[in-house]
Amino acid sequence: MLGKIDFQQVVDDLDYGVITLDDQLRVLYFNRWMFEVSGKQPDQVLNIPIERVFPQISNSRFVDACRDAIDLRLPTRLSNSFNPSPLPLYQNKCIGDELYRLQQATVIKPSTDNEGSILCEIYVQDVTPIVSKETLLKQMAADHEKLAKQFEEEKDHLSRIINNTADAIITFERGNKIQMCNLTGVKLFGYSQEELNELHFEDLLQPPESSSPHSSEKLRSLLDNAISNGVTSHHAIATYAYRKDGVELPIQIKFSRTSVSDQPLIVAIVRDTSDQASRDKILKESEARFRNLAKIAPxxxxxxxxxxxxxxxxxxxxxxxxxxxxxxxxxxxxxxxxxxxxxxxxxxxxxxxxxxxxxxxxxxxxxxxxxxxxxxxxxxxxxxxxxxxxxxxxxxxxSEQRKTQAKIEHLAFYDPLTSLANRRLFKDRLARSIAALKRGKKRMALLSLDLDEFKRVNDSLGHDAGDQLLTTIADRLSETVREEDTVARLGGDEFSIILNDIERSSDAAIVAQKVIDAVTKSISLGQQSITMTVSIGITIAPDDGREPAELVKNADMAMYSVKEVNKNSFNFFSASMNKKASDRLSLENDIRGAVLNKEFFVKYQPQLDIDSGNIIGAEALARWNHDVRGMVPPCDFIPVAESSNLILSLGELMLYDACKGANRLINRLGNPKDFTLAVNLSAKQLMDKKLVHTIQKAVQTAGIYPEQLELEITESALMQNIGEAVKVLNSLKGYGVKIAIDDFGTGYSSLSYLRTLPVDRLKIDQSFIFDLMNNQRDKDLVTAIVAMAHSLKMEVIAEGIETFDQWQFLKSLQCDFGQGYYISKPTGVNEIVKACDSYIWSAVAEGRQNIILPEESPKLKQVKR
Missing domain, CATH: 3.30.450.20 (PAS domain)
Incomplete structure (x- = not known):
């Protein structure tokens, strides 16, 4: 077996260059041939990035090919046609002399060492002699032209060859006057043959109207060498020529010298580099000439x-x-x-x-x-x-590209986080499952799953924990189904399961229960352990439909029906859900039209100082009188507006109307400075980028002070995105608007956030006030809320006051303000002014009188509760 030293000796003795790079493109090996032609010493090369060894190649195709070999495992051959001398290598030890610079053919390919690390192998071959042979062939072509005068048939043949070459071939004498130009040159420069015969070669290198000579110093040097010494240029010189019409052409020129009748003759080969097709043709010709390079081709x-x-x-x-x-x-x-x-x-x-x-x-x-x-x-x-x-x-x-393609196809059809089927594959599988129903008598089930409160977990624990949670849930879901079934992640915390070939609906119910049991098992996320719940909707095909979109809609409706009631359960789709969805869509369209037609109006519910009985403000409440539906309760239209994003346009409309009404009310009451208009904001309004601007414009348009507007926001709305909510509230507070937390005690919040939020008031939810006099726990909670708010320098307002006893108890706790049907129902500006004029609020505070309300429908009483 050949030892390592013997192998290195063999490689060092090669008559071409061998370079090995590591994955950072640092030189690991230079053979002897490379040291000789580069003039480098080992300490200038080894363990040094190739771009520092040869700064001339920085940002070149050579370096890109090296990176392709490392990163993409792609081999590259740099042919001599377009990369004649990528590396500064020289023959005869004439380092730095460009006349002796080697023309090279280079192969760059990936490799690995014994430990499996990726390497880049570079093989550099000196093809200067081959290029010289090419020049000799062109000289022979010029000689054949002379012979063509004697042999007419050969003249015609040679003329066709010269005229059909991709390059312009021009010959001229010592005085540089053009003697001959092939048809390619005639077409390239736009002169006739007769006109060319009157020009000197330099005339083609300057604009037609110019009288000053134009040629680079290097071009002039090569031309002089060719004329005087017969030196042939090994590589083309890039410069510009000019057509007869003045159009500038990028070209490459090579010179050679021959003789006709013992008279020296210069041959210029001019290549038009503006045409990519021409370069492609030249590339093929070059590959044919240098076929021996195929021996090292990748x-x-x-x-x-x-x-x-x-x-x-x-x-x-x-x-x-x-x-x-x-x-x-x-x-x-x-x-x-x-x-x-x-x-x-x-x-x-x-x-x-x-x-x-x-x-x-x-x-x-x-x-x-x-x-x-x-x-x-x-x-x-x-x-x-x-x-x-x-x-x-x-x-x-x-083979490697195929493997990469397979990976890409996997990414196209599978969720990258959970490796479950993605939406695209889910649609395909669902269509196939439905098609299979036509060939058999069995059924299929589609389950729509949504994790309950996932956003809260994701926001509180972070996205990494959320991703870990989703992957754990995905693994558990996969374990609950058969191999022929499909579990898909459609996005976020939404999953779907396709159950094929089921006998009866109860089979789907069994799987749904398995899913619930699997999801509700405790999940460890770092040092925390949490328990998730899931809402599942089930639809059966062909019973509930045969169209994919229809089945997805049915399953979603069934799932949402679970979320609305008790969560962590499953429900089958029913026709009544379809009607409910249709009714909801009809209501949504009516709301959209009502916003455009401004059918909504504002009622105001007074707010009193519990100690003095003085009016200190009012809450603006949206009301809707539809021409067909009649008076629509807020509990019907507000949730639909929320879910359909109509709440933004509806909220803006109500804000403007409420502020204008507040201006009239304030003026009628004698401009009290401490009067406050309370307006409710939804979660979506709070996250609206235009919110601050909208409020500023509404306040300015109505002509009230910012301090006279109070925005009520629920705890749940705040906690959906507490970070962004704090920014918005600080901006509003800076403008002068007051902030109140609505329905306090019913949502999910953190006391640490409450301490830092710019909040002026806490509004005790009416659910704590309704049974206040009969429920000790409600009394204790209200007492605690009032004490906590005052300790945080916040005011407290209680909503839903309906009796004098409730009023008195709240007064004993030093609760600041109150509102409710004991004081007044939501009413108009005129009614509030009349009550003020009659000093009725003082009587209400003393228990001597309350506003007598008209008889209400059971539904409105329920809404009031």
Missing amino acids: VGIFQTDENGVLNYTNQTWNIVTGQPRNTINEDLWFDHVADEDREGVESQWKVETANNEQFVLEYSFVCEDKLKWVLCQLMEELDENGRVLGYVGSITDI
């Missing part, structure tokens, strides 16, 4: 005769296909394909090549007990008469 290259029998393969071909080299001239190019696929590959090849189409095919085969995928491309090689000489093709190992 793709398999092969050539066959007209029957498809191999007559050339490079080493990569043999590695990819597993075919030995000694079978050349015996095997067909597709013999490595598996027996069952070979006939199809051969047939497609013959059909496409018979139709003069390029053969491109991806196929797989087993090599060394591994499944390989390759991309094969094959095209004809024709002689000048169009007869097929054979075929040339390439074969690329795309």
Whole structure:
């Protein structure tokens, strides 16, 4: 076995460069050839990033190819045509002399070391002699032109070759006067042949109207060398030429010298680099000329005769296909394909090549007990008469790309967090399940799941804990169903389960209960342990429908019916739910029209100082009188407006109307400075980006002071996004608006937040006041709330006061303010002013009189409670 030192000696003795980079593109190995042609010492190279070793390649295609090899495992071949000298390497130890700079062909490919670490292998070959041969061929072409004068047939043939080359070929004498220009040059520069014969070569390198010479110093040097010393330029010089019409053309020029009748003649090869198609053609020509580079190509290259029998393969071909080299001239190019696929590959090849189409095919085969995928491309090689000489093709190992594609396809159909089916795959599975119903007599069930209070957990514990919770729930859901069923995560905390081939509805109920049992098991999140609940809606197909959208809607309706009642349970879809949803949609449309038509109006419920009985403000309450429905209770239209986002437009409308009404009321009452208008804000209004601006505009339009407006926000609305809520409340407080927490004691809140929030008042929920005189626990709670609020320097207002005894008890606790039907129902501005004029509030405070209310419907009494 060859030792490590022997292997290094072998590589050092190679007549081409070998470089090894680590995954940070630091140089791990330079062979002797590289040190000689680069002029570098080991301490200038080893363990140093390649871009620091050769600063000239920074941000170049060379560096990009190295990164592709490391990051994407992609091999790259940098041909000499477009990357003639990517590295500053020089021959004859003439380091730094660009005339001696090597032209290179470079192969960059991924590799691994013994420990499996990714490396980048770079092979650099000096192709300067090959380029010199190319120049010699062009010189021979010029010599053939002279011979063409004697042999007319050869002249015509050579003329066609020259005129059909992609490059302009121009010859001129020592004085630089153009002697000949091929047809490509005539078309390129826009001059006739006669006009070109009157020009000097330099005239093509400056605008037609210019009289000053134009050529770069480097171009002039190469031209002079070609004229005086016969030195041929090894690489093209990039510059600009000008058409007859003045259009500037980016070009590349190479010079060579020949002689005609012992007179020196300069040949300029001019390439138009503005046409990508021209560059592609040149690339193919270059690849044909430098076919020997295929020996180190990163793709398999092969050539066959007209029957498809191999007559050339490079080493990569043999590695990819597993075919030995000694079978050349015996095997067909597709013999490595598996027996069952070979006939199809051969047939497609013959059909496409018979139709003069390029053969491109991806196929797989087993090599060394591994499944390989390759991309094969094959095209004809024709002689000048169009007869097929054979075929040339390439074969690329795309096994890793296929694996990557499979991963991408997985991401397209599966949720990246839980690995459950995503919405796209769910829709496909649901459609397939419904289609299967037509072929059998069984049923299927669709379960819609929503975790209860997930947002609260996610906001309080953080998104990482929320993700951990979702993955745990997902694993548990997968364990409750069969392999043929589907569990999908549709987004957030929404899941769906498709149960295929069930006998009866009770089968779905059994699974739903399993889901509930699985979800409600304690879950450990770091140092905390929590218990979740889930609401499940179930619909059965074909009983409840056969359309995917219909079944999803049914399951969702059933799930929401659970959430509205008791949560942590399941419910089957019923026709009544459909009617309820239809009624709700009808109500939503009526609300939308009512907002546009301004059918809503404001009533005001007075708020009194419990100690003095003086009016200190009023709460604005939205009311709606529909032309068909009549008076619609707020408990009917407010939730629908909330869920459909109509609450934003409705809330803005009520805010403007309430502020205008408050202005009239304040003026009628003699402009009391301490009068406050209380307006309710929903959670969605609180998160509205335009809220502060809307309130400022409403206050200014109504002509009231900011201090005369109080915004009531529930605990639940605050806690939905406490961080953003604090920012909004601070902005409103800075404007001068008062803040009150509505329905205090019924929501979920934190006393630590309460201490930091800019709150002026706590409003005790009416549920604590209703049975206050008969329930000691309610008394204790109200007593505690009043004491706590006063200790935090907050005022307290009690809502829902209906008796004088309740009034007296609250007064004994030094509760600041009160409102309720004992004082007055929600009423208009005029009624409030009349009551003030009659000093009725003082009588109410003393228990001598209360506002007599008209008889109410049972529903309104329920709403009042």
